[in-house]
Amino acid sequence: MTPLSLALALFWFSNFYDEYLGFIQFIIRRWDRVIEYTFNHFSLVLTVMFFSLILWISVGLIISRYEKLASTAFGIGNILFVIPSISLFGIFITIPMLGLGRTSAALALILYAMMPMIRNVYRGIKSVEWPILDAARGMGMSAKQILFQIQIPIAWPIIFAGIRVTVVMITGIATVATFIGERNLGRFIHHGIARESADMIIAGAVIVSVIAILLDFVLGKIEYKITSPGLRRV
């Protein structure tokens, strides 16, 4: 029993070791490509996040004030979210003026970000308990002061959870944008599949994961910094 399982484990390990070395070697061999694709991938994610934050946080704040718009916005967000990413990219390239390339890719990803972003902003703002708002109004804070000094700071942890989920998700889905002309890490995966090269696929996937984990980690640090210690006990 024991020698057999030992042999199996050794076999598995050596295999794993080869594979492991294989994708490292691939990265070293194609370093210039790796740099280029990683940079493109990263910059696409950052562009998308930049516009998503401005757009969807605003929309989230608006729907938390005008309740009637909320269900419509959630409806749209959900529909966009369930469209398979590859077809959403496809739809965008058929729109004149957009076509293949970064604009279409960015727009599609921004739409994907809608659902997790607005839902968390809305949920965060709504998580502020009524007595807190009542006391704030009763002491003479204006609606604007209540929004910026009370609601948003208290909602931060929840809004931030939405941002982190969105970043990780966008980093992953951005790989699909390779089909509409983005030269990013998705290309390794795509070509890897076409050439049946596991090293390429793993290289692409690992770098994408590292970017996602890194961004999530950095955002976590920022979140901790700007969340009031009074809210941190949860």
Add this chain to the structure above:
Amino acid sequence: MIVLDKVDKVFPGSTIPAVNQISFQIDEGNICVFVGPSGCGKTTILRMINRLVEPTGGEIYIKGKKVSDKEVNPDELRREIGYVIQQIGLMPHRTVEQNVALVPRLLKWPEEKISLRVKELLETVGLDAEEVSRKYPYQLSGGMMQRVGVARALAADPPIMLMDEPFGAVDPIVRGRLQDEFLRLQKALKKTICFVTHDINEAIKMGDHIVIMNKGELVQHGTPMEILCNPANYFVKDLIGTDREIKLLELTKSEELVTRTKNIPEQIIEKDSFILAIDPVQRALEIMMKKNSDLVGVRDGAEMIGTISWEDIKKHINMISGDN
């Protein structure tokens, strides 16, 4: 100071008025307590005074000025009126210091003045400013939070305070202590206070003036003594409860009943059965029961001024309760 003139409130989607044609006035430096069952409109009245709720009819005046005046900005109006609610509503993301400083910061006081004021206030409400000012609300006990809530409402020294069941969320022991402290504070501050409670005992204890409400209507108003002596109807009688006479004795000072005499019987001095002239008569009953006698002595400071007998108390109750 505060005048309500035929104030009405009908909430949207409701046909029954939450507050129906209420008129009365609150004098400066008084505590006016609104008391009644839930849904009687007492909180709505409170919230109409600082325009958290807009009346559908009638007028409210503060110091002769209409609060509904177009020139009055509701936010600025509210900064001049202290506001304390049962759930306190401390800002969880802000320290105690920042919570108390909220209104002064809205009013753009200079920072040195604010920090002095916060310190002073925390000490006033019985908290250790050093220890507590950098804490967050979740680190405080219920009683401490309530004190911070009161300090926050007092921060900008508003002449008027609105308090909606401010001691409702703490246990009875802490509540009693907070009530006593607040009454002591009020003696010095002389604020005009609107106080909402559903507890008639709290109303009698806290109020200079009591407004009893039911289903949006004003049922009776007057001093605690007036209401205890002459309940307007069965509703008020019910609200007061079966121990009306005992409550009366709580409100009556011993000096009102004392039979002044220089000859204090030996047995009183022997048993040391004395009460103070400022003690409520109820205290005399306690002493009688404890010392098993029908007579207690009354002292004013060190001086013995007379006695109160069981007969005196019975006569007094019969006279003012008017049942005989």
